[in-house]
């Protein structure tokens with residue numbers, strides 16, 4: 001794990017920090033750190049009694065308004081965090097930290113009800129039967145056009161069984177095969193190095209390929225326009241380690257050589273609750 005020294009979106013060097021905590025599930029899964037109560041019988045002279053959680057910093061880019069966890073997990077830590085993601089064992093472990101998770105997860109596994117909205121957003125830019133690659137698409141259950149696509153490929157490190165009609169592909173195939181649509185949905189908020197991740201995907205695109213990126217438009221970003229206040233509101237970090245502002249997204253796409261064709265902030269219902277996400281259609285900036 002490294003601590004970010006520069007903005008993970010625009011690479012700017014002007015960062016502000018505010019103390020925060022890692023949620024116990026994340027701290028336990030990656031580092032085997034658990035919350036602990038410091039009591040008088042510890043006999044510590046200069047330490048106050050009370051609950052101790054895993055400390056970290058919220059970081060804010062003063063240039064683009066990107067809000068993020070200062071800890072950047074490496075590949076091994078990411079693998080520990082996402083091993084058997086949403087499996088029975090994962091769900092049971094998370095339920096023990098976060099009562100109610102299992103119920104929410106069951107709703108998410110049902111497939112997002114908003115896929116029709118995504119398809120309506122993308123359809124004007126695509127052929128009738130697109131060849132689709134879902135990059136980081138888990139089981140492929142939420143891939144747009146999955147019932148009508150000429151080809152439905154999924155590239156994902158989780159290697160979970162795919163829905164009917166979907167084919168698992170290697171990174172080499174993902175980079176070499178021609179696709180009309182590459183889907184990168186609800187992944188970017190989880191990755192340590194979003195600039196590098198987007199550059200890799202851009203490298204797999206052809207001039208006609210449409211890239212669909214979907215990321216949460218987090219409430220704290222929507223509600224607090226003042227960067228200082230936004231930073232101070234963010235007191236805990238879970239699996240979303242990147243909170244994107246519009247300016248941060250612009251910087252990321254520019255850096256990856258991508259051109260925004262259309263972007264919308266939409267209210268959707270997933271996992272039984274309403275949230276707000278960015279729908280973004282992109283092409284290579286040639």
Ligand SMILES: [Zn+2]
Nearest residue numbers: 007010061064
């Ligand atoms: Zn920035």
